[in-house]
Amino acid sequence: MMSQNFNHPLSTLSASEIEDAVSVLKNSNKEHENSSFSYISLEEPDKKLLKEKSNIDRFVKIVGVDQKSNGFEAEINLSKKELLKEEKISNKAGPTYTLAEIFKAIELTMDDENYQKALEKRGIKDLSLIQIDPWPGGGFVNKNIKNGNRALKAISFLKDSEKDNAYARPIQGLIAHIDLTENKVVEVEDHGVVEVPKAHARYDKDGQESLRENPKEIAITQPEGVGFSVEDNLISWEGWQLRASIDPIEGLALHQVSLNDRPIFYRAGLSDMVVPYGSSDPMHWWKAVHDGTEYGFGTMTNSLTLGCDCLGEIYYLDAHKLAFDGSVETIENAICIHEEDFGVQWKHNDSTQMGYNEVRRSRRLVVSSFATIGNYDYGIFWYLYLDGTIQLEIKLTGVVGISAFHEDIHKPGQDFKISPELASPIHQHLFNVRIDWDLDDGDNQLYETNVEPLPINNANPEGTQFQAVSSHLTKESEAQRNIAPEKSRSWKIVNPKKLNKVGLPTAYKILYGNTPTLLSNPDSPPGKRAAFAKHNIWATPFQNEERSGGGRHTVMHSGEGGLEEITAKDRNISECDLVTWLTFGVTHLPRPEDWPVMPVEYCGVHLIPVGFFDQNPTINLPPSCSSKSKSNK
Numbered sequence: 001m002m003s004q005n006f007n008h009p010l011s012t013l014s015a016s017e018i019e020d021a022v023s024v025l026k027n028s029n030k031e032h033e034n035s036s037f038s039y040i041s042l043e044e045p046d047k048k049l050l051k052e053k054s055n056i057d058r059f060v061k062i063v064g065v066d067q068k069s070n071g072f073e074a075e076i077n078l079s080k081k082e083l084l085k086e087e088k089i090s091n092k093a094g095p096t097y098t099l100a101e102i103f104k105a106i107e108l109t110m111d112d113e114n115y116q117k118a119l120e121k122r123g124i125k126d127l128s129l130i131q132i133d134p135w136p137g138g139g140f141v142n143k144n145i146k147n148g149n150r151a152l153k154a155i156s157f158l159k160d161s162e163k164d165n166a167y168a169r170p171i172q173g174l175i176a177h178i179d180l181t182e183n184k185v186v187e188v189e190d191h192g193v194v195e196v197p198k199a200h201a202r203y204d205k206d207g208q209e210s211l212r213e214n215p216k217e218i219a220i221t222q223p224e225g226v227g228f229s230v231e232d233n234l235i236s237w238e239g240w241q242l243r244a245s246i247d248p249i250e251g252l253a254l255h256q257v258s259l260n261d262r263p264i265f266y267r268a269g270l271s272d273m274v275v276p277y278g279s280s281d282p283m284h285w286w287k288a289v290h291d292g293t294e295y296g297f298g299t300m301t302n303s304l305t306l307g308c309d310c311l312g313e314i315y316y317l318d319a320h321k322l323a324f325d326g327s328v329e330t331i332e333n334a335i336c337i338h339e340e341d342f343g344v345q346w347k348h349n350d351s352t353q354m355g356y357n358e359v360r361r362s363r364r365l366v367v368s369s370f371a372t373i374g375n376y377d378y379g380i381f382w383y384l385y386l387d388g389t390i391q392l393e394i395k396l397t398g399v400v401g402i403s404a405f406h407e408d409i410h411k412p413g414q415d416f417k418i419s420p421e422l423a424s425p426i427h428q429h430l431f432n433v434r435i436d437w438d439l440d441d442g443d444n445q446l447y448e449t450n451v452e453p454l455p456i457n458n459a460n461p462e463g464t465q466f467q468a469v470s471s472h473l474t475k476e477s478e479a480q481r482n483i484a485p486e487k488s489r490s491w492k493i494v495n496p497k498k499l500n501k502v503g504l505p506t507a508y509k510i511l512y513g514n515t516p517t518l519l520s521n522p523d524s525p526p527g528k529r530a531a532f533a534k535h536n537i538w539a540t541p542f543q544n545e546e547r548s549g550g551g552r553h554t555v556m557h558s559g560e561g562g563l564e565e566i567t568a569k570d571r572n573i574s575e576c577d578l579v580t581w582l583t584f585g586v587t588h589l590p591r592p593e594d595w596p597v598m599p600v601e602y603c604g605v606h607l608i609p610v611g612f613f614d615q616n617p618t619i620n621l622p623p624s625c626s627s628k629s630k631s632n633k
């Protein structure tokens with residue numbers, strides 16, 4: 001158990017630290033007895049200070065909404081047990097919704113007469129099986145919501161039993177608008193009755209007609225023990241060192257990632273994400289939720305189950321969070337750490353030496369977590385490899401957005417039939433990951449490389465030649481770039497002061513596969529609110545308070561504080577404490593196979609050493625083969 005004293009300035013917050021912080025806040029300001037809380041987060045110490053000394057005071061931030069529905073942010077010195085400052089947050093760009101607000105929206109909707117009448121029109125009288133899903137009220141704010149008030153929109157589904165999957169039976173056409181500040185439903189939009197779909201679509205085992213036979217068990221065992229060690233939240237493995245934590249907004253965050261005592265990056269986390277919908281369906285066209293800043297992605301982190309979520313020899317880290325009512329909730333097994341075999345690392349079969357075969361196996365360290373935000377589940381998986389590669393993979397699963405299908409409402413290309421009665425709208429999931437680089441312990445530069453064919457001329461008479469062209473991106477405006485697979489475009493983080501054996505600066509490459517950018521019009525509310533998603537890469541000189549791609553507080557906001565504003569000064573980034581903001585994701589065209597629950601879809605980015613090492617860093621791997629493997633011979 002963690003004691004009240006933290007082990008390291010980047011140790012995760014303990015339950016007792018959260019309790020202390022809440023009592024400091026409530027003792028300093030009695031009004032907070034009735035506040036509801038969005039989250040508590042560790043105010044990470046200045047990294048320069050952290051490099052110099054480890055005895056640093058501990059600071060936290062508590063964010064929430066007071067009884068009058070005004071947002072607040074309080075900074076507390078935990079070491080001195082004192083409230084440093086408290087600020088009101090403008091509700092024009094307000095703090096993350098609290099669970100109390102979500103419950104309130106559900107209750108107000110349930111009790112609303114117009115809502116009940118609209119249900120009656122659909123033949124629904126029993127409210128006990130209605131599921132109401134509140135969605136953020138920003139972006140397209142209902143005309144009856146007063147300027148500066150907090151709001152939610154609610155859509156509904158009908159279950160037929162406790163265990164039913166409500167999403168199979170959407171109540172089409174009905175949207176309730178809730179003013180959280182005024183405590184009332186201000187409008188029930190009704191776009192007309194469409195029959196509630198009849199078919200059920202459960203995804204639990206009891207909901208299936210039959211189950212296939214149990215597949216033969218795959219047991220991952222490590223009879224000699226695992227190859228990694230964990231102390232507090234510090235993880236060590238094969239030369240890698242890093243800390244892992246759950247940030248209430250970003251979810252799984254990595255800190256101080258180094259390899260063989262050479263720093264690579266100081267911090268990486270999901271700065272924001274957005275899920276914009278592209279359908280004209282009245283139930284969906286306005287949706288563009290920022291799951292990080294609007295709902296608190298990290299606060300929705302799952303407790304993982306051994307052998308199901310994580311297979312093999314697992315080390316778990318717990319996380320503690322501040323619940324809306326001021327109590328502490330522990331998320332057991334929030335972060336899963338384990339090793340995975342990853343096929344062949346390198347191989348050569350030398351045909352000149354009678355097929356003499358050298359082969360080494362690859363493995364990776366996996367640090368992962370899952371968060372569920374409404375109907376969707378997102379896995380954040382960081383992989384560290386023996387060859388210096390770092391991979392971030394996001395896994396998307398859960399239940400897609402749905403409507404009761406109607407041929408007058410739904411359009412091919414925008415709405416996809418996923419069952420005879422259901423249509424699912426086209427949409428995107430766009431993630432923005434902020435990486436604060438510290439490559440080889442110094443200031444860094446950013447380069448873009450494109451591979452281009454050379455013109456036919458005397459030097460290239462047959463037109464066979466092509467070349468890589470690298471350019472140094474020296475200003476924020478130059479570093480707002482998109483992928484170009486036809487040019488094998490990539491970006492490189494460089495430490496100009498550290499040279500490798502061939503005399504070139506050490507570097508890491510940012511490599512994407514296929515990934516989209518935002519498809520909403522740039523002048524539309526989602527285009528402005530999620531401007532970070534317009535480019536696959538942005539770069540800025542480090543500023544501690546610049547942490548969120550969409551803006552620090554995005555509830556009801558119209559785009560304040562996001563990357564477009566952050567980079568508006570067009571600062572110099574030619575050689576600095578460099579931060580990159582990487583946007584990637586998927587454009588989701590739902591298919592029948594996504595129903596009733598979506599098989600995992602993957603997206604992400606690779607960070608690959610380029611001249612960071614002088615040769616293949618896995619050349620010294622011993623040629624050991626697994627003694628436990630069996631074959632038919």
Ligand SMILES: [Cu+2]
Pocket residue numbers: 400427428429588
């Ligand atoms: Cu999707």
